[in-house]
Amino acid sequence: MPGTAGAAAAGDAQTPERSSPCSPSYDLTGKVMLLGDSGVGKTCFLIQFKDGAFLSGTFIATVGIDFRNKVVTVDGARVKLQIWDTAGQERFRSVTHAYYRDAQALLLLYDITNRSSFDNIRAWLTEIHEYAQRDVVIMLLGNKADVSSERVIRSEDGETLAREYGVPFMETSAKTGMNVELAFLAIAKELKYRSGCQGAEPSFQIRDYVESQKKRPSCCSLV
């Protein structure tokens, strides 16, 4: 989905708000950024979450940055996620760096069929540590898990890298929707826990939550 360099483009036709925990119209708002190499599926991941649809066909690289809002309900609280879809192409990095510091959570994607997108994750994490808030929530996602015939990165390799950096990990598919909702719900739960808003679980651990939900049969709804 093409956006506009340095500006909030299509989005929801409104100016994104600064995050303010426990605001009146929502119990909580949080800013989430999608990061990763060009072509790993960030835009498709966001569209799948927002609209339940998959954009197939010609790949149109994002220009600059774009955003969408979606409200999710976790543990009885409405959490408004303001989700920023960044351009993976190198030439837009200086634009996207400016947005890192306001993000509460980062979803960092690689493509399980593309080795360089996985190899570049360390460089992405270095950038994150340079530009983002120190306590930003990070989740590593191995996308395009539906294309098993072209897999070049084993799931264990993703697990190992995530463990090294102490971040939750799962494989996802923006095409089938596998684990897409789970990724955002886990982030929403973590943001709620951190906000101290009423009703948050007293000792929520995002890595434990992701591991427990990954093991659940796909028939059963997320909790």
Ligand SMILES: Nc1nc2c(ncn2[C@@H]2O[C@H](COP(=O)(O)OP(=O)(O)OP(=O)(O)O)[C@@H](O)[C@H]2O)c(=O)[nH]1
């Ligand atoms: N099979 C499959 N294809 C996917 C998946 N996610 C994305 N794609 C395809 O991968 C290509 C790139 O997807 P995008 O979502 O545009 O990638 P991006 O990361 O936003 O790319 P940039 O905007 O350049 O940063 C498109 O042709 C998509 O149809 C997935 O989970 N499975």
